[in-house]
Amino acid sequence: MSLHPRRRTVRTVRGIVAQWPAIAVLAAIWVLLWGDLSWANVIAGALLAVLIMVVFPLPPVAAQGRFRLGPFLVLAGRFVADLVVASFHVAFMALRPRYVPRGAVVVVQLRNPDDVFLTITAVLSTLVPGSLVVEAQRRTGLVYLHVLDIEDSGGVEGVRRNVLQLEERVLRAFASDDVLAQCDVPQPGGRTSNEEVA
Amino acid sequence: MLFDAGTWSLITDVLAAVFILAGAFLTFAAGIGALRFPSLLARMHAVTKPQVLGLILLLIGLSLRVRSWSAVAMLALVVAFQLLTAPVGAHLVSRAGFRTGKVDESELQPNQMEPDDDEHTA
Amino acid sequence: MVVVVIVAVTLVVTAAVLALIRIEKGPSMLDRALGLDLLTASLVGAIAIEAAWVRRTETIPILVALSLVGFVGSVALSRFAAREPEGEGRVRSPEEVAAQARASDVMRTEHGHGGTAAAEAPDEQDEQDGGRTSGRGWRS
Known part of the structure; x- marks a missing residue:
């Protein structure tokens, strides 16, 4: 690039x-x-x-992060559950006769364009909700997602909400306190409602 | 001990059978999806999600059958590779598809793949 | 266990055959990369089922190797297929996409007799970047 x-x-x-x-x-x-x-x-x-x-030297990763076990377990648990749900969902879509999925591309603005969190969020969001990362911009933190069936995923807003919630879980698990405050994500322990996130 | 060794062996074997069947089913569904879905990106979905989980379930079933730590370690490595590489591969292929114009963008409703789309800042 | 193995192997082999059909049909190199990915995955699955049946561990290194090779294959294919001219990363204008679609239609009718993936690959390469830069990698 x-x-x-x-x-x-x-x-x-x-x-x-x-x-x-x-x-x-x-x-x-x-x-x-x-x-x-x-x-x-x-x-x-x-x-x-x-x-x-x-x-094979690599550039150092410039992430100021902090690992938190509790939120990480939440992230991992949700990930496994979502992976199972998403896989069987896509599987049954494939097996449903005469079904044509309505694909769409949705752009989502992530809160933190930091390389590490952007990468983790993008990788997880390819596996988890009905989405696939088509393009990701490092500088702006924009992620372009293809969704298999836009109506199934709850429309554009539904996709955005899902990805932002996923990003929030990632940030809670790995980001430092400063980043959390900067991104307006409450500290672990205090829960947010979905509306606030969207 | 809750059960004797023979019962444990039976339980793990039954669990392994369940995992293997589920994994094989998901792999099969991935095949159907890869053949049936109309566009490149839709096929990509079929090949990432059910295929990865299908493979993971098959490998869990295998590790329940062989029950040796060295085998489980290697299988865990395969699972980790799959989880890391499948999304990256899917992303590379679909990005290449977009950039070389192989994706029929008229089918995408909505399609926000515009460079000057400002809606996302809302 | 025998019944389970038979059912599971049937499902996985069917997936492999479907992947082969997708590889044959194309239409683009990327579809073939995707089919190849699925073929590798079903191969890994089949080996895993066999190892689970006879409870052996010596085939497991094959699984490690195959799961890596499948990834390298699809990455290499998409790198070649996406070899971009200057202005890399730019989203193309509708006219360019339309021109490309016309060009690839022409290519497809010329190759309509259904050649193998390997035989068609260099042509599609040349057609995409309009030059010989990446086609060379395939022939050497």
Whole structure:
């Protein structure tokens, strides 16, 4: 995307140490691939992870986040439930005879265009409600969603409400307090009604 | 122990059978959708949602049958890959479809895919 | 368990056949990418059902590999199919889309005898970006 300025990658030792979560994830994948947890696997995985970070450097993720367990469980639980519902919904749509879905493209303005939250929200919203991300703009935080059947999803407003609620759950789980305040999302604990979100 | 080992084995086997059947059904529905839906994007829906969950259910069924931690670890990895890659793949394909004009935009009601659409700021 | 396996395998194989039909029908490369995705998924599903039936674990690495390969395939296809000329990211005007649709209609009637996906691929590539830039990747 030539429109966006290319961010500098980090190749120094400190830069790599600063990316320890990525190394941990890569090492964990390595251990899972081998299927047993032994020191040899952990060390080999960590070494390979460092090698990967050196050879294929990525720009650091500029997210000031905070992980909250409770909201994360809410997000995950809702996600699993929604995934089951959405999958069977689409499955029965496919099996219903003489049914032609009425597709539409809806644009949704997310509250926080931050890369990490935009990505998580977009990925989850592709899987969860009856939507599919067609285009996402990093700078403005606009997400263009294709919906399989606009009437089923409750019209344009319904789609927007669903995605914004999803974003709210994502922000509650991962965003820092500042971001939450900035985006006008109440702190976890205080609940909002749906109308307020839309 | 609530049940003896044989009963547990039976219970997990029955659960595995249920998961495998549900997963196979969803995969089948994804196939039907991929063939039947009229447009590229509608087909994309069929291939992302039921297919991913179908595969996950099949893998859960498999891990209930084999019951070994190393296998479950690898299967968890497959599930994680699926959850991460399916939306990305779907997004790339549908974006490519839009940008190369392969999507029949006249069928989209409403279609807010306009560069100068200001409605969304409301 | 035998009945379950037979039913499940029938469903998954049907899905694979439907995916094959979609790959054959096209109409665009992206539909084929989508069909390929589904074909890979049903392959993974079939291997999983077989492994569940005989309770074996040695085929599970195949599942890991296949689930990754399926993704790489559809990403590569959409990158090639979406190879954009300058003005990348711009939403195209209706006239351009119409011109493209006409061009692809012509292509489709020329290839109306139903060639295989591999044989048609380079032509569609050339037609999309009006140049030879991305077609080369397919032939080498």
